[in-house]
Amino acid sequence: MENGRKQRLTRRELLLGAGRLAGASAAAGLGTTSAQAKPTAVSTPWDYKTDVVCVGSGAAACSAAVAAVDRGAKVIMVEKMPLTGGTTGKSGGVAWIPNHRFFRAQGIVDGKDDCLRYLARYSYPQLYTPDSPTLGLPARSYRLLEAFYDNGWRMLDRMHELGAVRFKEFNMWVANRPATDYADHLPENKVPRGRAIEPDVGGGASIGGASLVNAMESWLHQRDVPILTGHRVTRIVKEGRRVVGIEARNGDKLVRIRARRGVVFGTGGYSHNTELVNLHQPGLMGACAKTGSTGDFITLATEAGARMGSLDTAWRAQVVLDEALENRAVGRAADVLPGDSMIFVNKYGRRVVNEKRNYNDRTRVHFIYDPVREEYPNQLLFMVFDHRSLDAFGGNFPIPADVRESRFMIKGATIDELAANIAKRLAAVAAKTGGVTLAGDFLPELKATIERFNGYALAGRDPEFDRGLHAYDNDWHLLFSALRPGSTQPPNRLPRICMHPFAGEGPYYAFILGAGALDTNSGPLINEKAEVLGHDDQPIPGLYGAGNCIASPARGAYWGAGATIGLALTYGYIAGSNAATAPAAT
Amino acid sequence: MKHLGLCLTLSLASIGLASAADAISFARDIAPVLKSRCATCHLTGEEAGGMALYPAAAYASIVAVPSLESRLMRIKPGAPDESYLLLKVEGRHLDAGGSGQRMPFGEAPLDEAILQRLRNWIAAGALDN
Secondary structure (H helix, E strand, C coil): CECCECCCCCHHHHCCCCCCCCHHHHCCCCCCCCCCCCCCCCCCCCCEEEEEEEECCCHHHHHHHHHHHHCCCCEEEECCCCCCCCHHHHCCCCEECCCCHHHHHHCCCCCHHHHHHHHHHHHCCCCCCCCCCCCCCCHHHHHHHHHHHHHHHHHHHHHHHHCCCCEEECCCHHHCCCCECCCCCCCCCCCCECCEEEECCCCCCCCHHHHHHHHHHHHHHHCCCCEECCCEEEEEEEECCEEEEEEEEECCEEEEEEEEEEEEECCCCCCCCHHHHHHHCCCCCCECCCCCCCCHHHHHHHHCCECECCCCCEEEEEEEHHHHHHCCECCCCECCCCCCCEEEECCCCCCCCCCCCCHHHHHHHHHCCECCCCECCCCCEEEEEEHHHHHHHCCCCCCCCCHHHCCCCEEECCHHHHHHHHHHHHHHCHHHHCCCCCCCCHHHHHHHHHHHHHHHHHHCCCCCCCCCCCHHHHHHHHHHCCCCCCCCCCCCCCCCCCCCCCCCCCCEEEEEEEEEEEEECCCECECCCCEEEECCCCEEEEEEECHHHCCCCCCCCCCCCCHHHHHHHHHHHHHHHHHHHCCCCC | CHHHHHHHHHHHHHHHHHHHHHCCCHHHHHHHHHHHHCCCCCCCCCCCCCCCCCHHHHHHHHECCECCCCCCECECCCCHHHEHHHHHHHCCCHHHCCCCCCCCCCCCCCCHHHHHHHHHHHHCCCCCC
16 A cells, blocks of 8 residues: 555546546636646655556557556556547547558568658658758657657557557548558658558547547556546646656546656647637637647646747648637538539639648648738638539538538529628628638639639649649548439549539539648657657656647648557657656656 | 226336336436447537536536527427437437537437437436436
8 A cells, every 4th residue: 555545446436537627627728737736745645656647548648558558567547538538539540650560561661761751851841851861850850750650660560469459451431442641742752552540440430539549448447557537637746857746636636646657648739728829820710629638738848847849730620610610629620621513712712722632731721921912811711612512522521411401501592692692701700800801803703713623624634733633632532522322413524533613503602711720739849759858958857748749740741641640659659668667766 | 898908908008118218227328328429529518519428417418408509408308309419319400490410420320229218218207317
């Protein structure tokens, strides 16, 4: 027994989810942190003692916990929300892992040098130098990419050996083909398909993530790893430089947990902390992240002396503006957009991007600044489509299968009426958008844009933005523009399946799109061992981070489907392994 | 005699129905479904939909609580066809003046056995048992 408490806690005792969760207060701002909480006396006893504390319960924290247990450590997990799973739990559970076991079994070579060139070129296009020893990157950034490549496939193999979670190749569900990387067309990408994997059991667009975390949680439960839900960490406890534990709040109760070897944070990003969003993000109106993603680790780690890395990056995706204005915790982002007789235009009625580009890169077009007009001309974009796309692709978000489903779809019997109705909607939300209005010549420009697009669709070539030129556009269109059951629209037989001329007659439809995210992926700096770095650029002993709560090794790039979870699992594994084998605090 | 037989049959049937409905427990039969199929997205009530569907909070979040999308209650005790939550998972919500997609969002619908269980629980008074 330690401190008068049982060392081995029953599940019933530990699943203390009855207290009000702290996320409710945290979502309103920075929430309660150690800056506000009274520091406890050094002599205050610990409620629990363990080797490694893992904070969070998504892919990063669960992977860390599995790795730590595998190395012989005792582990306690701490989760502030009333249920486990994190944002991983509402995802598709796909993970992007280079050189994985399925490639090797098939003799597909996904070599390190080539893969690192793809990662570096995509993440740091402004620095990439192919003949540099670090490919032009700062050494620390290069080592982070290197560690991801070296450890990702090892993590996957070990997860399989342990039976913690098993994966299979992700074949894009109904599209039934290896998943195309998000920059498949870059010459540095030598293996542009097949790196994405998904849980072997319970895979699926909306359920794979739950299967992933449930599998790891089940494995941890079988090994008597306590998971404290409804416990929000409020302070990282240090003795000198060394992190020795955490304090958490469970309702009004203070809980202190000593971590002899280390604390690993996998607590997600800060998408739902509007103060941090306004300070650091170029635009993030809504996010898929769970409401617990309030950037707690940024505050906690800062107080523990951590140095921040990039604070302005995110896994970006567009959101339906009206939906995000109603509630920024959206059910789904407008990620892979359906429709072939569909385009986006800005307030000037002009297309600004290949509408079929991956959601991360496509969303960045919202941040382009016009230094002559002194504005962001693409701050809002208008997804315009016709009744053909509504009929053919309804049921693929955001195009509804039944028009009654969507409160936010704008309609017009003609393009003229559609434009007028878009203007009315903008006026209604002006106070929340900085007063975006349509340009005076929006209507004639929109008509001209549609006419040009119709020509591109017939010719099979988009000279403005290369829509349909590369495999990504067409492969992902197949998955997310599935023909609606009951539709009588014929298949698209034109040269590029993702482009089709608009119908000559209405009705026509539109959604207003804004910049959003799956979650942010910025925060404290880590090194290749997942150790959090202090202001002196040295590791803070005993403190580790993984997943979206730290400055992502990917920086602003999204390498392929599951890059989010692939990084979370890999760096969680690195963190847990290193924490478990670190010298114990005396 | 025939009349007595009919009464007896009806009585036995009523007992059977009452037994089936009484046997449904919110904690055992309904809350786990809400937890596993709904609470991932509707966890704290801060999300779209405004419902906290983890076990300790679910009952208070849905029973006799107005829906945000329609004029109906989320669960109206004793009235399954006037319970918006049930209509939403059955895909009948649009006909009741609601909006949004059928729930669970982006997943296969709840299977018929679960839907019937939910319906029976509501019909029996939507007890917190």
